Structure formats: structure tokens, C-alpha cells
Amino acid sequence: MGIRVKKLVLTFVFLFLVTTCKAETPIVVLETNYGDIVIELYKDDTPVTVVNFLDYVNSGFFDGTMFHRVINNFMIQAGAFDTELQSLTPGSTIINEKDNGRLNERGTIAMALSGGDPNSGAAGFYINHVHNTHLDDVHCVFGQVISDMNVVDAIAAIQTVNVGGPFATLPEIPAIIYSARLLGDSDGDGKVDLRDFGMITNQWPQGPLTSSLEIADANIVAQDYFGHSVSIARDYAVAGAPGNVPSGDNAGSVYLYENREGNWQPANQAELTASDANDGDWFGYSVGMNAGYYKMTIVGAPGDDSQTGAAYVFAPNTVDPNKWIQMTRITASDANEGDWFGNSVSMSTFTALIGAYRDNDKTGAAYIFGYDGSEWSELTKLTASDGAVDDKFGNSVSVTGDRVIIGAYTDDINDVNGVNAVDAGSAYIFTKGAEIKLTASDATAGDRFGYSVHINGDYAIVGAVGDDDNGSYSGSAYIFNFNGPNDPNDPNWIQQAKLTPDDGAALDWFGYSVSIDGRYAIVGSRWDDDNGSKSGSAYIFRREGADWVQQSKVTASDGSTNDYFGNSVSLGDGYAIVGAPQANNPGSNSGSAYMFELCPPEDITDDCVLNIDDIFAIVSNWLSGTP
Structure with missing residues (x-):
């Protein structure tokens, strides 16, 4: 079926649905760097508050703001500061519609107040992480999260710092609200109408990773x-x-x-x-x-x-x-020739983590440095409590808040049968006063688990380039979740998923590089051969609840033999960057890097694909009674 025919069919479907249904409840999407939070508003119970909130949404007031107050097992609060910690200037205060029978239950959204004044609500709001009974009949509850509470959980779990004033529980890694929009409002005019339908049909169907940009430098x-x-x-x-x-x-x-x-x-x-x-x-x-x-x-x-x-x-x-x-x-304070201090680095706020995998006959080490506002100083040297010669602890490192993860990819461990598995590999998570050793649930000799690592909030990913599920050195990656997906009282890191590509093959080296942000994961496969031997690729995985599914595979638009695309990867704020250090542009092994946008901006249903589901999402919010 041609695109024009598809559009015509969809137009008839759309017009039919518009004449047969009417959404009574406005729905707002908060697009954050941890994923989208979809909120249903109680316009009948709290009409003044909902109109007030939608005014801020439609004006773009919340765009580029952040959750500045985050308390796990309590709530997350936003609407008062931008990402530079500058205070916002809201409009007039509104009456407190607290007597509406709605409770501050988990997942509800309510108005923030100031100075004890019950009618001081304006732009500030919070989302309840648990049922806060002491806030019932005090704060107006005007909506509830209908998808995705996993995002709220991830934000609530961010490590916090106290920098004074209103920032006593400031998330160390910012939780940013990129945009707040009425569901179905694809063109951003504050209304759901036929223009929004056109925005989707003009681009449908379209897959993920909508744009790519090769970046380099004239030098x-x-x-x-x-x-x-x-x-x-x-x-x-x-x-x-x-x-x-x-x-x-x-x-x-x-x-x-x-x-x-x-x-x-x-x-x-x-x-x-x-x-x-x-x-x-x-x-x-x-x-x-x-x-x-x-x-x-x-x-x-x-x-x-x-x-x-x-x-x-x-x-x-x-x-x-x-x-x-x-x-x-x-x-390093105890530096020696041949340590290779700096072979891996990571930074989070005022903490730097630096690996030295050749330290002490390649037993390996990593160093934590802190910044006090005037100078950097060494805080501690980390080594594995069971470290041994040639473990290569520190080959890969990553830090988030007060959590660090360090790979030791040639560590010899016991496999599931209790047999010594040479070079099976491991990774270590350190927090203040604790050390946790991670290994693969199906570890075998030569897996090289820990070759790459990355940690972000409650999620960690570990690459195992030597895994052989799809042939020798086809590779894999493992995702771990703090507390596990279902047990908030379990203090351990639980293996949540094992990732392998759907077209994996021997010598792909999938897992050579990894990055995760809690919503997406990217894994480099630098010797994949789609564009020639060792041209390389990278795979994007998306979290769906406790499951991780392969969303797409990316390669260089101009890829060729021995590019090593996927040698390095990183995720951040809706983008993925992939390095190809041996690309021959402009000269032999001059190298390139490629930037990808993860999702189409017109994607309504948050599945990173423009399709019929986005049309139905618009229809579901059609004629919602909003301006």
C-alpha cells in the first residue's frame, strides 16, 4: 500500500474516531531525561488547578526545568527552578482545591505550597512516591501518573546532595524536564487538532533514530x-x-x-x-x-x-x-611507570574516577578524586578485596553519585558448576563502606565480563566481549538493577537482563562499549561486518518495565572495512554518540564520530516509532476541553 493511500485510510479512520469518541480527561506528558511521565488530570474534581497547570504546560513554562527536590519513599518536586538552579517566576497563586476527596497516594500529582499558606500554589508541583497520608487535606491532588511510574521510581532513587537553601535534597545527576505537552499536541500550539494529525501522517511510518550526524574536525x-x-x-x-x-x-x-x-x-x-x-x-x-x-x-x-x-x-x-x-x-599518589593511570575515566558532579588497570602487575586499581570548590584531591584508592595478578581491575570505570563500578575482565572466577573459569571476568560496585562483586549468571571461561561498564542511578550495564552465545567472541552485555525490579527491601544488585543482538555472529565483539540511562542502553559491536569486515555497529535497547528489548541497530552512513564503529558509545539526554576511530575520513585511521537522536519528536506513545498508535493517542485526547 502506498504512502498516499495509507494517509487517506488513516484520515477516514481519524475522522470516524473523532465523531464517535470524546476524551473527557486531559493527559499531559512530561518528557524527562529518565523517560516520559504520562499524567491524567482530574479536570472535573479540580477545574481551577487543572486549567492553571495546563496554562503553564501550553506556555512552555516547564520546558527546561528540573526536579529540584527528590526524596526517595516520599516525593519528587518540580516547577520552581531551571537546570542552572535559577528560580522561575510563576504567575498568580490560585485557590486550594484540596477538599476534593483525592488522596496523596503513590503516583498522584499535587500542588506544592510555600510558607504554610494554603493558597500559595502557583507553578510548583510534586509527584507522590508513596502514599503520604500527612499531606491529605493539605495539598490539592489534581492528577495521577498513568505511565510510567518506573521513571518516577528512577528519579526518586537518584543520589542527592545538600548544597544549601532549597536544595537540601538536590539530585546529584539532574532530573530534567525537557518539555511538558498535552498528549497529542505534536505541533506544540497547546491544542489537539487536525494539525497534530498531519504532523504524524506526514512522517508515518518512520523508525527510531531519526537523524544522524557525522561529527569531525578540520584539524x-x-x-x-x-x-x-x-x-x-x-x-x-x-x-x-x-x-x-x-x-x-x-x-x-x-x-x-x-x-x-x-x-x-x-x-x-x-x-x-x-x-x-x-x-x-x-x-x-x-x-x-x-x-x-x-x-x-x-x-x-x-x-x-x-x-x-x-x-x-x-x-x-x-x-x-x-x-x-x-x-x-x-x-596517583603512588604512581609507578607502566600503571596506565587514565586508561579509563568517569566524572559525576565533584567526583572523578580514574582507572589504572596495569597497577601492581595488572592486578589493577582505580582512584577517586574529589573537588572542594578550589582544588582536586585524591580521596581513596580502590582495589578488589579478592584481587589477583592480571585481573585488570580498572580497565573500565564509571561513577554516578556515590556509586562506582569497575570492571576486571580477566578475573578468574568459579562458573555456575563451581569450576574455575579463567578470564570469565567480573565487575565491582563500590558505595561508601560497601563492595559488591558482580558476575554473569551464566559465566564461563573467556567471557571477559567487565570489559566495559557503565552505571547510571539504579542501573548498571556490563559488557562481556568474549561471550560465545552466537559464536566465539560474539559478545553480550548484562544489565543489573539496584534492589531488583520487584523487591524494594533487597539491598543487592540483581541481574535484570542479558543482551545479545538478534543478528549476532562470531567475532562481532558485541559489548566492547556500553552506556545506559535507565530508559535506554547502547552496546557497541566494533567488529560487526555489515559494511565490511570490522566495520562495526551499535545496538539500542529500550526498557519496557523489567524487560529490555532491542529497538534498533545503527551503523555509519558511510561505513567501510576496519572502521571500528562502536569502539566507543555514550547516551545522554535523548542522544547517542558512537565513535569509529579507524574510519578513513579524511585520512587513514583519522576517525569519525556519529550523533543519533533516539526518538522522533512527534512520537506520542513513547515507543520511538511513528505509527498508527500515535494517531490513536491523538484521538484519545481529542476535544479534551482544553484551549
Whole structure:
């Protein structure tokens, strides 16, 4: 059936449904960096409050704001501050419609008040994480979450910090409301009408990952290996080029990119280099953007000083924020030649985590550094309590809040039959005062579980490049969830899923790189051969409740043999970036990186596909009585 015929059929379906149904309840979608929260509003019980809330929604007031007050097993609150922690200016206060019989039960949305004044509600709101009986008959409950409470749970579980004032329970990793929209309002005019239907039919059908952009830099030349490492957070992305020679052979550099209204462009100061760059530093071998409120990036240079290694932290200049400056150079207090300190790096707010997998005969180590507002200092050195020579603990690292995960991919462990499994691999999660060792539920020798790791909130993902479910070194990845999906009283990390691609094959090296944000996961498969031998690919997985399903496979639009696309991956704020360090554009092994948008902006049903379901979603909110 042709596209024009499909549109005609859908038009008749739409008009029929419009004449036979009428949605009585307005539904609002809060698009956050943890996923979409869909809220049904009680317009009959709380008409003034609902009209007030929809006015803010339709004006874009909530766009670019955040949940600034997060308390697990209590509530999450928003509507008062933007992502720079600047206070918002709401409109007039409204009467408190608290006497409507609605209770502050789990998943309900209610008006926030200030100063004890019962009629001080304006723009602020909160979502109850549990039934807060002490708030009943005090705060007006005006709606409830109908999908997806998993997102609320994920936000409530974020580690928090106290930075004073109204930010006593500020989430360390921002929980951002990208947009608030009336369900079905695809064109953003505050109404659900035929224009919204047209927005969908003009693009239907369309799959996920709607746009891709190859990013590079004019200074990139042969053997730079641009894209060997990548990281993305909020509106910035960074890509390492460890073979670059601005200050010496393989001295290295990194390149910054900025999202300007949906367009990824080189930042005003695109290239960063070490202040003491020398031959063989491999600066840019690893990179990490700060996922917290403060714009920073950390860069590893494991070849520095005869492979002792170093790491560098950069941040915008306080005088001219468009220019980034080197804040500090970090080294280990017990550094030795050959440690490769900086082979892996990660950053979260004022915490930096740096791996040194060759430390102590490749037993491996990782170091935590903290920033006190004026300087960075080493806080602790982490090693595995059962570490052994050649475990390579620290080959991969990741930090979120006060949780860190560290891979040890050649650790020898006992398999499910109690037999010693050489190089089966492991990963370790550390929190303050605790160490948890993760292994695969089906571990076997040579799996190399822990080759790559990433942690974000209550979710962790671990790559196992040597797994052989689809042939030797076909690879896999494992997702772990804190407390498990159904038991809030279990303090352990539970294996939630094992990921393998639907077209996996031997020597794909699926799991070479991983990233997760609680809603999506991306896994690099750098030796996949869709565009030629070792051209590479990456796979996007989407969480559906406690299940993870493969959403799509991505490859380079100009991919070719030996590109190693998928050597590095990172997820952040609706985008995925994938590195291909051996792409030959413009020269041999000059490298490339590719940016993908995860979902079409017109996707209503949050399945990242434009289809008939989006049409029905619009119809379900048709003539809702909103302006």
C-alpha cells in the first residue's frame, strides 16, 4: 500500500474516531531525561488547578526545568527552578482545591505550597512516591501518573546532595524536564487538532533514530583515531583523538561539541590539549563529560610520563564561559611507570574516577578524586578485596553519585558448576563502606565480563566481549538493577537482563562499549561486518518495565572495512554518540564520530516509532476541553 493511500485510510479512520469518541480527561506528558511521565488530570474534581497547570504546560513554562527536590519513599518536586538552579517566576497563586476527596497516594500529582499558606500554589508541583497520608487535606491532588511510574521510581532513587537553601535534597545527576505537552499536541500550539494529525501522517511510518550526524574536525588527519573515546552529557559531547599531534607524536587532543537548539556543532573552543603535552601521552584515550550541574570534562592520558599516566579536568572559564581552561592535572599518589593511570575515566558532579588497570602487575586499581570548590584531591584508592595478578581491575570505570563500578575482565572466577573459569571476568560496585562483586549468571571461561561498564542511578550495564552465545567472541552485555525490579527491601544488585543482538555472529565483539540511562542502553559491536569486515555497529535497547528489548541497530552512513564503529558509545539526554576511530575520513585511521537522536519528536506513545498508535493517542485526547 502506498504512502498516499495509507494517509487517506488513516484520515477516514481519524475522522470516524473523532465523531464517535470524546476524551473527557486531559493527559499531559512530561518528557524527562529518565523517560516520559504520562499524567491524567482530574479536570472535573479540580477545574481551577487543572486549567492553571495546563496554562503553564501550553506556555512552555516547564520546558527546561528540573526536579529540584527528590526524596526517595516520599516525593519528587518540580516547577520552581531551571537546570542552572535559577528560580522561575510563576504567575498568580490560585485557590486550594484540596477538599476534593483525592488522596496523596503513590503516583498522584499535587500542588506544592510555600510558607504554610494554603493558597500559595502557583507553578510548583510534586509527584507522590508513596502514599503520604500527612499531606491529605493539605495539598490539592489534581492528577495521577498513568505511565510510567518506573521513571518516577528512577528519579526518586537518584543520589542527592545538600548544597544549601532549597536544595537540601538536590539530585546529584539532574532530573530534567525537557518539555511538558498535552498528549497529542505534536505541533506544540497547546491544542489537539487536525494539525497534530498531519504532523504524524506526514512522517508515518518512520523508525527510531531519526537523524544522524557525522561529527569531525578540520584539524583531524591520518592516524588521529578521533572517536576512540566519546562522552555526552546535557548539551555537550566530547570525542578523543589520542593519536593527534598538535604538541608531539601521539600527544593527543579532544574535541568539544555543543547542542545548539537541536544542532550539534563544534563548541566555540573546540579543541582541548594538555598544558604539558608530550610524545606518546595518548591524551584523549579516555574521556568523560560531567553529568551533574557543572560543566566539566575529564580526559585520560595513560601514556604520560613513561606510561605512568595522568588525567586532566577542563571547565569553562569563569570570565569567558565560551572558553574552556585546564583546571588541574591529576596523578596517583603512588604512581609507578607502566600503571596506565587514565586508561579509563568517569566524572559525576565533584567526583572523578580514574582507572589504572596495569597497577601492581595488572592486578589493577582505580582512584577517586574529589573537588572542594578550589582544588582536586585524591580521596581513596580502590582495589578488589579478592584481587589477583592480571585481573585488570580498572580497565573500565564509571561513577554516578556515590556509586562506582569497575570492571576486571580477566578475573578468574568459579562458573555456575563451581569450576574455575579463567578470564570469565567480573565487575565491582563500590558505595561508601560497601563492595559488591558482580558476575554473569551464566559465566564461563573467556567471557571477559567487565570489559566495559557503565552505571547510571539504579542501573548498571556490563559488557562481556568474549561471550560465545552466537559464536566465539560474539559478545553480550548484562544489565543489573539496584534492589531488583520487584523487591524494594533487597539491598543487592540483581541481574535484570542479558543482551545479545538478534543478528549476532562470531567475532562481532558485541559489548566492547556500553552506556545506559535507565530508559535506554547502547552496546557497541566494533567488529560487526555489515559494511565490511570490522566495520562495526551499535545496538539500542529500550526498557519496557523489567524487560529490555532491542529497538534498533545503527551503523555509519558511510561505513567501510576496519572502521571500528562502536569502539566507543555514550547516551545522554535523548542522544547517542558512537565513535569509529579507524574510519578513513579524511585520512587513514583519522576517525569519525556519529550523533543519533533516539526518538522522533512527534512520537506520542513513547515507543520511538511513528505509527498508527500515535494517531490513536491523538484521538484519545481529542476535544479534551482544553484551549
